[in-house]
Amino acid sequence: MTVRIAIGDACFASESDETVLDCLSRNGVSVPHACKSGVCHSCLMQVTDGEVPDAAQKGLKPTYKKQNLFLACQCKPEKDITVRLPDGAGLDTRALIVGKDMLNHNVMRLELRGEGSFACEPGQYITLINGDGLARSYSIANDPTKDGRIELHIRLLNDGQMSTFLKDRAAIGAFLTIRGPAGNCFYVREEGDAYPIVLAGTGTGLAPLYGITKQALASGHKGEVQLFHGALKDVDLYLVTQLQALAQEHPNFRYVPCVLKGDAGQFYQPGNIEEIVMAAMPAEKTRTRMFLCGAPEMVNALKRKAFLSGLASKHIFVDAFLPSQAAAAHPAP
Ligand SMILES: Cc1cc2nc3c(=O)[nH]c(=O)nc-3n(C[C@H](O)[C@H](O)[C@H](O)COP(=O)(O)OP(=O)(O)OC[C@H]3O[C@@H](n4cnc5c(N)ncnc54)[C@H](O)[C@@H]3O)c2cc1C
Ligand code: FES
Known part of the structure; x- marks a missing residue:
């Protein structure tokens, strides 16, 4: 039609x-x-x-x-x-770039400060829009309601439009437009909060999981919290020291870095993150809450496996980092 x-x-x-x-x-x-x-x-x-x-x-x-x-x-x-096109009023906020640093060889931390108050939950995502109208979503790795700072972890892609812009052209002191937050991958304190939490993600899928983990532990969550971070090689992991320190501080928190091409006897577990997570699933499956973020293939595969193993689908929260898609081609001039 x-x-x-x-x-x-x-x-x-x-x-x-x-x-x-x-x-x-x-x-x-x-x-x-x-x-x-x-x-x-x-x-x-x-x-x-x-x-x-x-x-x-x-x-x-x-x-x-x-x-x-x-x-x-x-x-x-x-x-x-x-x-x-909407004029942006009530939809978008301006945010100042206040920090940029590398978390490993290809993940950059970008810190923003929104103009005015910015209500969100760690683990939700915002969409960044630059002056050329280029838009990409990124997950919130901290609790911005504390000090107004919004922490994002950006995976730098060689031919990535937004990641290259953020690395090379977006200077500290410049403004970006942010839209959102959106998404329901975040910690909610519930009555009798002694249920187990399993969080698993690959690459910058750690960003929302880091935010959710810290939020749950800061809220005094009593159940076991297990965080699995998957990487291809050990150099692709990041925030290792911070997560190990968090595990020292909180006896109910377990941090499991997983390296697909890793060796035995290291600080991480070598092997496939999906197998490592499934082997460590808590016994009380019906009470377990699961958060899955990052590569869509991993997120969807683990979601299916967890559901088949007995987790309720309403307790599995996912954020698949869908890559950008080109819009329809313009007609030839
Ligand atoms: C809800 C949501 C949350 C997200 N959160 C984050 C986050 O916290 N951190 C983060 O780094 N990204 C996140 N992403 C992905 C992010 O929005 C961008 O897609 C990503 O940064 C690439 O954008 P780019 O403009 O740099 O690359 P593009 O110019 O969009 O892509 C360049 C090329 O790389 C390919 N490509 C894009 N993504 C990938 C990939 N993951 N693996 C392999 N090839 C790819 C594209 O197909 C294209 O060929 C999220 C996405 C969604 C939908
Ligand atoms: S909602 Fe992402 S392009 Fe439409």
Whole structure:
């Protein structure tokens, strides 16, 4: 079905089964986007005339829905609509870059300070938008409500647009736009909090897990907390000393670095993180809460294995770090 999508003075006919994001991008209208899966919220737009399907507002806050905001990557309109890019008021905050340092050979810590108050939970994610409209999501590794500082762990990719921008061009003292927070991968203190917690992640999947672990321990969580951090080689691990110190401080916390291409007899466990985690699953499966973050393949595989082993799906919280997807190609000039 073809519908017309109007924006500003322009109007485009969508192709069959095409999203608003793809239709606009195909016609040369730039709309920030990253995951194209309804996760990062970087493609938020506003409908000013017409209706969008429910799927285009799935997971949005009620206040966003009230403002007729929708996700352009999830929106396949059934009738003609008029849309616009939101002006950012109430959606986005400016944040000052206050720190940059390397946590290992390819993970950079980026510290931001939001303008005004910034309510979030450690483990949620925000979307960074730079001056060119490039948008990517990053997980929050600390509790920003304490001192206003937002800590992110950025994996530097050789050909990564945002990670290269953040490493080379984003200077301390410059501003970025942040959208969010979003996501439900965070610690919630519950009545009788003696249940076991298992956290597992690869690479910068450690960022949200570090935030959640520290939050649970600082809240006085009484059950066993096990954190598994997977890496290909030992040099890919990071925050090892800090996590070992945390384990010394809290007898109920166990830190297990896992190295796929590792040797026996080291400070880490050699082998596949999925096998190491499954071998260490607590006996009380029905009470265990699990947090999985990082590479989508690992997150999805462990989620399935944990569920099949007896964990309730409502107790498994996941953040798959979906890579960015290109929008539809622009027509040749
Ligand atoms: C909810 C959520 C939370 C996230 N949290 C974090 C976080 O805390 N830390 C973090 O570093 N990233 C995180 N990501 C991923 C992040 O948003 C970006 O996708 C990532 O930083 C790459 O962006 P880039 O612009 O540097 O690379 P891009 O320009 O997007 O990609 C460059 C190339 O690398 C490929 N690529 C992208 N990601 C990967 C990957 N993981 N492995 C292999 N190839 C890849 C792309 O397909 C492309 O070919 C998260 C993603 C989501 C959806
Ligand atoms: S939610 Fe649309 S691009 Fe991520």
